Structures are given as C-alpha cells and as structure tokens.
Amino acid sequence: MKVLITGVAGFIGSNLADRLLELGHQVTGFDNFSTGQEEFLSKARGFAGFRLERGDILELDALTAAMRGADLVVHLAANADVRFGGLHPRKDLEQNTIGSANVLEAMRLCGVGRVAFASTGSIYGEPAVFPTPEDAPFPVQTSLYGASKLAAEGLMEAYAETFGIQVYIFRFVSILGERYSHGHVFDFFRQLREHPDRLEVLGDGRQRKSYLYVQDCIDAILIALEKSRVRVNIFNLGTSEYCRVEDSIGWICEHLHLNPRRTYTGGDRGWVGDNPFIFLDCSRIRDLGWAPRLTIREGIVRTVEYLQNNPWVLERR
Amino acid sequence: MKVLITGVAGFIGSNLADRLLELGHQVTGFDNFSTGQEEFLSKARGFAGFRLERGDILELDALTAAMRGADLVVHLAANADVRFGGLHPRKDLEQNTIGSANVLEAMRLCGVGRVAFASTGSIYGEPAVFPTPEDAPFPVQTSLYGASKLAAEGLMEAYAETFGIQVYIFRFVSILGERYSHGHVFDFFRQLREHPDRLEVLGDGRQRKSYLYVQDCIDAILIALEKSRVRVNIFNLGTSEYCRVEDSIGWICEHLHLNPRRTYTGGDRGWVGDNPFIFLDCSRIRDLGWAPRLTIREGIVRTVEYLQNNPWVLERR
Numbered sequence: 001m002k003v004l005i006t007g008v009a010g011f012i013g014s015n016l017a018d019r020l021l022e023l024g025h026q027v028t029g030f031d032n033f034s035t036g037q038e039e040f041l042s043k044a045r046g047f048a049g050f051r052l053e054r055g056d057i058l059e060l061d062a063l064t065a066a067m068r069g070a071d072l073v074v075h076l077a078a079n080a081d082v083r084f085g086g087l088h089p090r091k092d093l094e095q096n097t098i099g100s101a102n103v104l105e106a107m108r109l110c111g112v113g114r115v116a117f118a119s120t121g122s123i124y125g126e127p128a129v130f131p132t133p134e135d136a137p138f139p140v141q142t143s144l145y146g147a148s149k150l151a152a153e154g155l156m157e158a159y160a161e162t163f164g165i166q167v168y169i170f171r172f173v174s175i176l177g178e179r180y181s182h183g184h185v186f187d188f189f190r191q192l193r194e195h196p197d198r199l200e201v202l203g204d205g206r207q208r209k210s211y212l213y214v215q216d217c218i219d220a221i222l223i224a225l226e227k228s229r230v231r232v233n234i235f236n237l238g239t240s241e242y243c244r245v246e247d248s249i250g251w252i253c254e255h256l257h258l259n260p261r262r263t264y265t266g267g268d269r270g271w272v273g274d275n276p277f278i279f280l281d282c283s284r285i286r287d288l289g290w291a292p293r294l295t296i297r298e299g300i301v302r303t304v305e306y307l308q309n310n311p312w313v314l315e316r317r
Numbered sequence: 318m319k320v321l322i323t324g325v326a327g328f329i330g331s332n333l334a335d336r337l338l339e340l341g342h343q344v345t346g347f348d349n350f351s352t353g354q355e356e357f358l359s360k361a362r363g364f365a366g367f368r369l370e371r372g373d374i375l376e377l378d379a380l381t382a383a384m385r386g387a388d389l390v391v392h393l394a395a396n397a398d399v400r401f402g403g404l405h406p407r408k409d410l411e412q413n414t415i416g417s418a419n420v421l422e423a424m425r426l427c428g429v430g431r432v433a434f435a436s437t438g439s440i441y442g443e444p445a446v447f448p449t450p451e452d453a454p455f456p457v458q459t460s461l462y463g464a465s466k467l468a469a470e471g472l473m474e475a476y477a478e479t480f481g482i483q484v485y486i487f488r489f490v491s492i493l494g495e496r497y498s499h500g501h502v503f504d505f506f507r508q509l510r511e512h513p514d515r516l517e518v519l520g521d522g523r524q525r526k527s528y529l530y531v532q533d534c535i536d537a538i539l540i541a542l543e544k545s546r547v548r549v550n551i552f553n554l555g556t557s558e559y560c561r562v563e564d565s566i567g568w569i570c571e572h573l574h575l576n577p578r579r580t581y582t583g584g585d586r587g588w589v590g591d592n593p594f595i596f597l598d599c600s601r602i603r604d605l606g607w608a609p610r611l612t613i614r615e616g617i618v619r620t621v622e623y624l625q626n627n628p629w630v631l632e633r634r
Contacts, residue, residue, distance in 0.1 A: 086480065089421075089422065089425070089476075089479075090418075093415070093418050093472070097414065098415070101407070101410050108406070128452075135445075135454040135455050136454070137455070138451065138452050138455055138456065141470075141471040141474040142475065143475055143478065143479070144472075144475045144476075144479060147471035147474065147475035150467065150468070150471045151414060151467070151468030151471055151472070154440075154463070154465075155410070155461075157457050157459070157464065158590070161589065162402060272478065272479055273475070273478050
C-alpha cells in the first residue's frame with residue numbers, strides 16, 4: 001500500500017510512518033516542519049520505501065503533487081493547540097478546516113479513494129452523555145479547535161457522499177507516548193525540571209481527562225482500516241477509563257520521586273474552552289477486536305520516561 | 318436597534334430588512350449582488366433608516382467598515398445552492414464557511430455582541446429521528462452545502478464561548494413566499510411556463526419535504542431574539558407538517574389550472590446529497606409562543622402567485 005501521511009514529522013505521524021514502513025508499506029511523508037521535528041523521522045529515513053516532501057497543506061499544488069499514486073491518505077497535519085485558539089482565531093480555520101479541504105481536493109484531483117483523518121473528542125463540546133458515543137446528541141462547540149475539526153469532519157463526509165471516497169474519522173482523546181511534545185504531561189515535566197519543588201496547575205486539578213498510548217492509537221487506526229468498510233467510518237479512540245489531573249500529577253511525581261508544592265489557578269477548567277470531563281465510549285472500535293495495551297497510568301509513565309531520555313524535545317517549543 | 322444584514326438583497330434578507338425598518342429599526346444592508354436583486358430593495362430604500370453597502374463578505378475590511386456601530390448582525394449571505402455543490406466544491410467552503418468566519422472576525426474587531434445566522438436543516442444529513450430535534454444524534458453530512466453550514470455553526474458557537482458573543486442559529490427548512498427565486502416551486506413554475514403540458518420531476522416525486530413561509534420565518538427570528546437569552550440559542554424553523562413533492566406539484570398545477578404529463582428521473586432522491594425526508598421538530602421555537610400562520614400548501618400557492626405577478630424573477634437566473 002502507498003500511503004501519504006500529512007504531518008509526518010509530528011508525534012503521531014512519525015510513529016505511524018515507522019509502523020507502516022515496518023509492515024512493508026510505502027510511505028510518502030508531507031510536512032511543513034512548523035512543529036514537526038526532523039529527529040522524529042530518523043528511523044523512517046532508514047527505509048527505502050520512505051520519501052519526504054516538504055510542503056504546506058495550504059499549498060494545493062504541492063500537496064497534489066506529493067499525493068499522486070497514493071492508495072490512502074492519513075491526514076494528521078493540524079494546528080493541535082487547543083488552548084490558545086482565542087489568540088489567533090484564523091489559525092484553526094486555516095490549518096485545520098481549509099487545510100483539510102485542500103487534502104480532499106488534492107485527493108479528488110489525484111483520484112485517491114481513501115482518507116483517514118485525526119479528529120478529536122473536543123468536538124463533543126461539553127457532552128450530556130458519558131461515556132460519550134459517536135452518535136451523542138448534536139454537540140455545541142466550545143473551542144475554535146473543536147469547531148475547526150468538526151468542520152473538517154463534515155467536509156470529509158460530504159466528499160464521501162458527493163465523490164464516493166471512503167473516509168475514516170478518528171475522534172482521539174489526548175495521545176501520549178514516545179515523541180509526545182505537547183500537552184499536560186509535557187507542561188508538568190518541564191515545570192518540574194525547572195523547579196522541582198513547585199507545580200502550577202491550570203484549574204482546580206479535578207478535571208477528568210482520558211489519554212491513549214500512541215501505539216494503541218496506531219493499532220486502532222490500522223484495525224479500523226482493515227475491518228471497517230462502509231463509506232463513512234467514525235470511531236472514538238480512547239481507553240475505557242479516565243483520570244483526574246490530580247491523579248496524573250501523582251503518577252508523574254511518584255515516578256520522578258518528587259513532592260512539589262501544588263498551586264492551582266482555580267476554577268473547574270484550565271482555560272476558556274477547556275473541557276472539565278472527557279470520557280469517550282469506544283465500544284465501536286473495541287467491537288472490531290481492538291483493545292489498548294497500556295492503561296492511562298502506564299501511558300503517562302511511558303511518556304515521562306521518554307521526556308527524561310529526550311530532554312531536547314523540551315527545548316524545541 | 319442598529320442591524321447589519323448580510324445578503325440583504327436576497328429573498329429572506331430583503332423581507333427581513335423591510336420588516337425591521339417598518340418596526341423602526343435602523344438597517345445597514347451588505348450584499349455583493351451575486352444573486353441579490355436591486356428590485357428587492359425598492360421598499361427598503363424608502364426608509365431613512367436604511368443604508369446599503371456593496372461588498373463581499375470575503376473582504377474583511379469592507380465588512381468590518383459596514384459593521385461599525387451595529388447592535389446585531391443577521392448573517393444571511395451564503396451560497397444557497399444545495400444541488401450543485403459537487404460542481405464547485407470550493408464555493409460552499411468560501412462563501413458559507415470562510416465568509417461566516419469573516420463575519421465573526423468583523424464582529425470581534427467592531428465589538429458587536431450578537432449575531433443571528435441562517436443555517437439549514439440540511440446539516441442533519443439523513444436523520445435517524447423524525448421529526449428531528451435540535452439535539453438529534455450527531456449527524457453525518459451528506460452535502461457540501463450542509464457541511465459548510467455546519468462548519469459555520471461550530472464557528473459561531475466557538476466564538477460565543479471564546480469571546481462571549483451571543484449567537485442565534487436558525488436551522489431552516491426551505492423557505493417560500495414573496496421574492497422566492499430559487500428551489501423546486503421556482504423550477505416547476507418555470508418549466509410549466511415554458512411547456513404547460515409536461516413537467517420533469519427530479520427523483521420519484523415521493524421525497525417528503527418541509528417548507529415555511531418567509532414572513533413566518535421572520536416572525537420566528539424576531540421572537541427568538543426577543544425571548545431567548547442564553548449565549549448559544551439554536552432553533553429549528555419549520556412547520557409541523559411535511560408534504561411529498563407530488564403533493565406540491567398537485568397544488569401548483571391546481572392553482573395554474575394545468576394538468577401536465579409528469580416524467581420522473583427516478584430514484585428516491587432528486588440528486589446526489591438530496592435528502593428524501595426533511596421534517597424538523599420545532600417545539601423549541603413554538604414553546605416561545607411562535608406558530609406559523611400559513612400551511613405548506615398556502616405558502617406554495619402564495620409563492621406561485623408571486624412568480625405569476627413577477628415574471629422578471631424567472632429571467633434573472
């Protein structure tokens with residue numbers, strides 16, 4: 001299989017590229033390196049089946065050229081910054097919505113018939129139902145990030161109906177693991193590296209969140225692509241558990257043998273648009289035979305170990 | 318109240334402008350006249366409180382300049398062509414999604430705190446529940462038009478959460494009445510004017526559709542703006558009935574004293590992405606005291622009468 005991965009130099013993209021190459025597939029990677037890291041591709045570069053195209057998904061011509069001959073597009077390139085949407089409202093629109101529209105247009109121009117898309121549990125806003133299933137009540141968006149991903153989902157579905165392509169939409173919880181370079185474990189680890197005696201927590205620490213280990217996430221994507229064969233395939237991806245931010249802090253501190261004084265910015269959410277409770281119903285993907293191998297706790301510890309062994313990641317952002 | 322109406326020279330926009338001006342409000346109209354009609358503004362032009370700004374919602378500077386001082390924006394400008402989305406996939410994205418993002422950005426730049434937005438029942442795709450309520454199961458999009466409106470809804474909601482504006486989202490069924498210039502009554506009337514003895518029907522004629530008279534639609538918008546005061550206000554707008562395309566043809570032909578031979582293109586839908594059954598649960602707006610005054614049949618007859626008296630409308634498209 002020839003696979004084009006957008007955002008190949010990112011956390012999930014580079015892990016997926018490695019996996020697909022190990023399985024014997026050909027991978028063309030596409031990345032503008034705005035947040036992607038050259039180092040994340042060092043393993044992929046060792047495979048003859050890997051090709052890298054530098055470019056931006058907002059440049060339709062470059063994207064189309066990179067895509068020619070692909071059997072499948074995995075569209076991961078995105079602005080993944082949920083928290084600061086209000087500071088630059090166009091960024092989510094451009095990179096997540098218009099960028100995804102370009103991916104679909106490039107597919108149409110090249111005749112590529114399948115796409116897998118990284119969406120987010122954030123599109124459920126503040127759900128009325130927990131765990132939240134894929135057909136939850138019509139949600140109200142609470143962040144520019146979520147809105148931009150919802151828009152991209154809708155475009156994928158409309159292209160499927162209008163042009164007959166097959167789409168796979170994955171609504172992720174937060175993903176953890178090797179090459180993780182963004183999010184709460186990253187922020188806490190960096191703080192504790194700078195001042196091991198104190199930790200500032202956004203919100204009251206009681207937010208309930210879900211996390212999934214990156215290799216479990218990749219397993220799920222590959223199983224869905226293999227076993228689910230309707231035109232529009234939508235899957236929540238997460239574990240069957242959640243933790244409080246406080247739990248996560250405890251596991252991180254225990255692993256690091258630290259006992260910092262914790263201060264809280266207060267309130268039941270970390271920032272405007274933060275979701276105080278994320279817990280997805282993943283029975284649809286589990287029904288295909290998938291199950292995560294790591295618990296949230298194991299995923300968090302694995303991530304801290306990665307950051308300990310790769311301190312350069314902390315300097316890059 | 319100072320109201321900016323985008324798409325003021327359109328079917329709904331011009332009727333709304335007339336109503337607001339009659340109620341003593343000031344109206345600034347904004348339109349690029351891509352489908353709007355100068356004639357539709359002849360009444361509005363008679364009011365001292367009316368001002369027209371020619372411009373495109375894709376031009377943020379012009380839009381922002383027109384918006385200064387407004388208390389409320391009613392955003393109606395859109396590509397309303399549901400049927401031919403596949404012929405120009407960028408059009409819905411640009412005019413409906415990016416255009417709406419510009420409206421929100423202009424509001425943020427001007428400090429305008431309220432927006433009413435014309436969305437569509439098309440965003441429910443092919444619903445699992447009839448009549449379809451606002452919190453129906455998370456829909457799958459079936460048209461580029463619906464996807465582009467869903468994207469705009471999400472942006473409105475995210476701006477409400479992020480920047481504290483108040484948004485009113487109206488999910489319309491098809492609207493009928495004076496200045497109607499687009500849709501199935503228009504198409505049938507034009508066909509029968511050209512060849513009164515025959516009528517070509519897209520699909521099998523058994524599609525079930527809902528329609529609402531434009532003045533009833535405007536009543537509902539004004540009642541919602543007055544009585545619903547939360548941050549994100551979402552309302553279906555339609556009648557508590559539906560009809561088959563066949564019924565509609567019967568009423569049109571009866572009114573015109575014609576008995577054409579009907580031919581059908583076949584299939585349970587008129588075109589790719591056409592929805593064979595649209596029927597919205599409007600109890601939320603009814604609970605505010607609103608009720609439509611015209612039945613679907615009365616709305617259709619009123620529309621045919623308008624087209625009979627204004628044949629120039631048929632020549633413009």
